Amino acid sequence: MLTAEQIESFKEQGFLKAQSALSAEDADRLRERMFDVIEGQSKGKAEAVRNMGNDQNVVVQIVNIWEADDLFRRHLFNPDITAMIAQLMGDDTVRVWHDQVQYKPPFVGGPTDWHQDHPYWPIIQPADLVSAWVALEDASVENGCMWMVPGSHLWGPHKGGTIGTNREDFSPAPDMSLLPEGTKIEPVPCEVKKGEVMFHHCLTWHGSPPNRSAHGRPAIAVHYMPGYTRYEKDPSKTHLVEHNVEVAPGEILKGSHFPTVRENGLALEA
Numbered sequence: 579m580l581t582a583e584q585i586e587s588f589k590e591q592g593f594l595k596a597q598s599a600l601s602a603e604d605a606d607r608l609r610e611r612m613f614d615v616i617e618g619q620s621k622g623k624a625e626a627v628r629n630m631g632n633d634q635n636v637v638v639q640i641v642n643i644w645e646a647d648d649l650f651r652r653h654l655f656n657p658d659i660t661a662m663i664a665q666l667m668g669d670d671t672v673r674v675w676h677d678q679v680q681y682k683p684p685f686v687g688g689p690t691d692w693h694q695d696h697p698y699w700p701i702i703q704p705a706d707l708v709s710a711w712v713a714l715e716d717a718s719v720e721n722g723c724m725w726m727v728p729g730s731h732l733w734g735p736h737k738g739g740t741i742g743t744n745r746e747d748f749s750p751a752p753d754m755s756l757l758p759e760g761t762k763i764e765p766v767p768c769e770v771k772k773g774e775v776m777f778h779h780c781l782t783w784h785g786s787p788p789n790r791s792a793h794g795r796p797a798i799a800v801h802y803m804p805g806y807t808r809y810e811k812d813p814s815k816t817h818l819v820e821h822n823v824e825v826a827p828g829e830i831l832k833g834s835h836f837p838t839v840r841e842n843g844l845a846l847e848a
């Protein structure tokens with residue numbers, strides 16, 4: 579459980595650095611299963627397994643790995659993580675929007691440019707989601723840990739979520755004319771040990787630089803929705819997992835593809 583100070587810090591900063599969540603052995607098991615999915619050895623099928631970069635800048639993205647592998651399905655329901663999520667959201671019902679693995683291999687791991695999440699999720703409202711990002715190996719500055727901009731979740735959606743990235747030093751390159759005068763942009767690195775979890779709000783500016791080290795950087799983010807999140811159909815926008823939606827526009831987003839992991843304050847079983 580989180581302390582009142584940690585919850586307050588999350589409200590101010592838009593993220594909360596590492597808390598222990600999984601044992602090293604559990605993280606190792608998930609990492610092995612991740613490689614099975616990448617190699618096409620899993621029992622089920624993920625929504626997507628793809629390289630978001632190129633040969634020199636590889637970022638393997640897996641969306642909804644929980645649909646490919648039961649260990650990852652159980653991970654969604656991790657009661658320690660979902661209890662902290664419920665605290666940060668201030669809601670006692672929590673559902674999964676989707677999960678996302680990002681694996682940056684040694685030496686050729688590519689960048690994940692600065693962005694906000696919610697503008698990429700236009701079909702769900704409101705923008706109150708919180709993600710739980712778990713490192714499946716130590717994530718350090720050297721191998722491309724996440725960086726966050728404190729307080730940026732309070733600045734609203736920025737240009738469709740794309741912040742802009744300076745290639746030389748991987749700093750954010752926003753359109754300053756869209757921000758209040760005097761806004762300070764001071765990114766901080768968020769190193770996370772294997773098995774630890776870090777949380778971020780869906781409007782917090784974040785990104786992760788390339789991995790030129792000899793150590794891979796596997797991690798899984800689960801994007802959790804408060805129980806009141808609704809499906810808002812917008813004919814001009816879509817999302818990879820929209821085909822899984824079984825409710826009508828305007829209704830609470832739930833169903834077999836959007837598991838409820840906590841209800842009325844209780845952690846549910848996988």
Ligand SMILES: O=C(O)CCC(=O)C(=O)O
Nearest residue numbers: 680690695709786797799
């Ligand atoms: O894993 C990363 O480096 C980026 C993940 C991310 O953008 C997210 O979890 O929202």
